[in-house]
Amino acid sequence: AQSVTQLDSQVPVFEEAPVELRCNYSSSVSVYLFWYVQYPNQGLQLLLKYLSGSTLVKGINGFEAEFNKSQTSFHLRKPSVHISDTAEYFCAVSENSGYSTLTFGKGTMLLVSP
Amino acid sequence: DTAVSQTPKYLVTQMGNDKSIKCEQNLGHDTMYWYKQDSKKFLKIMFSYNNKELIINETVPNRFSPKSPDKAHLNLHINSLELGDSAVYFCASSPFPGTYEQYFGPGTRLTVT
Numbered sequence: 001a002q003s004v005t006q007l008d009s010q011v012p013v014f015e016e017a018p019v020e021l022r023c024n025y026s027s028s029v030s031v032y033l034f035w036y037v038q039y040p041n042q043g044l045q046l047l048l049k050y051l052s053g054s055t056l057v058k059g060i061n062g063f064e065a066e067f068n069k070s071q072t073s074f075h076l077r078k079p080s081v082h083i084s085d086t087a088e089y090f091c092a093v094s095e096n097s098g099y100s101t102l103t104f105g106k107g108t109m110l111l112v113s114p
Numbered sequence: 115d116t117a118v119s120q121t122p123k124y125l126v127t128q129m130g131n132d133k134s135i136k137c138e139q140n141l142g143h144d145t146m147y148w149y150k151q152d153s154k155k156f157l158k159i160m161f162s163y164n165n166k167e168l169i170i171n172e173t174v175p176n177r178f179s180p181k182s183p184d185k186a187h188l189n190l191h192i193n194s195l196e197l198g199d200s201a202v203y204f205c206a207s208s209p210f211p212g213t214y215e216q217y218f219g220p221g222t223r224l225t226v227t
Contacts, residue, residue, distance in 0.1 A: 034215060038155075043118075043204060043218040088155060099169050099211045101147075104157040 002027040002093045006105035013112055015083055021076040021108045023065075023091030033074040034092040034102070035065055044090065050074065061085070086112045117141050118219035120205050126225045127195055135190045135222045137205030145169075145211045146188040148180060151202040151221070163188055164211045192224075200226045 007022045025031060032051050036044040048059025055067040065076045074091060091105040118139045127133050139146060147170075148160040162170035166182045177193045188205060205219040 036218075041221075043220045044157075044206075045218070046215050049215050090157065099162070099164075101159045101162065101170055101172070102216060103159075107155045107157075 002031060002095050002100075002103050004091050004093050004103055004105035006089075006091055006108050008108050009106065010109045010111060013081055013110065015112055015114050016080045018079050019077065019081050019085075019110065021089050021091075021110065023074045023076065023105060025072050025074065025091070025093045027072075027093060027095055030096040032094045032096060033065075033067060034094070035059065035063070035074075035076050036090045036092060036104075037061075038088040038090065038107075040087070047076070047089075081110070081112050083112050083114065085110060118205055118207055118217050120203075120219040120222050122222060123220065124223050124225075126227065128227055129195055129197060131195050132191070132193045133195060133224070134192070135203055135205075135224070137188045137190070137219055139186055139205075139207040139217070139219075141207055141209075141217060143207040143209050143217070144185055145208045146182065146185070147206040147208075147216065148188065148190050149204040149206060149218075151204060153201070157204070161188075161190075162211065169211060195224075195226045197226050200224055 003026045005024045013019045034049045035047040050057045050067045058064045088107045092102045145164045147162045151157045160174045161180045163182045179191045182188045202221045206216040208216045
């Protein structure tokens with residue numbers, strides 16, 4: 001069975017600063033990896049996904065993530081954050097086999113202040 | 115042009131009652147899901163349906179009964195509501211089961227008093 005660990009429950013950062021949200025996963029088979037964002041009182045929106053190919057994945061709103069198989073990580077980065085990026089960010093993994101489900105991490109709250 | 119919609123958005127009810135949440139997707143997807151997000155924001159899969167057939171049931175109490183009248187709809191009925199059922203319930207859909215990105219609805223906040 002797969003699992004996801006998001007090491008930071010909260011990341012405070014100033015506007016225009018860079019940010020990295022960490023995600024590690026565990027699985028015995030190959031995986032697909034996802035980052036979702038949840039703005040207050042809203043549903044989840046897909047930021048980016050890694051299915052195969054290039055390990056550097058670019059998503060919406062200027063976010064990118066890098067798949068590192070040896071370190072079983074899929075960290076999310078943005079070079080310069082905005083106030084509007086304040087939200088909960090979820091890393092998720094799905095095993096590349098059959099009717100696999102999405103397993104989510106516990107989320108990281110990104111707090112951007114002026 | 116809401117892709118995945120849920121009704122109601124908020125639901126407040128008393129213990130012991132029975133309630134339903136409805137979900138509809140207009141994306142033409144084959145697969146739909148129900149997730150529960152608890153007070154600590156942890157998201158966990160409850161059920162998954164593919165083309166109206168149940169394919170995943172993650173040890174959810176049998177007070178919870180999903181129903182899919184067609185592949186665009188997946189409703190969740192909850193009997194004998196308990197305090198611990200208070201949560202946000204999200205519906206989602208994907209083109210195929212499991213491995214592809216999922217599109218989420220806005221959520222239904224259920225409060226059991």
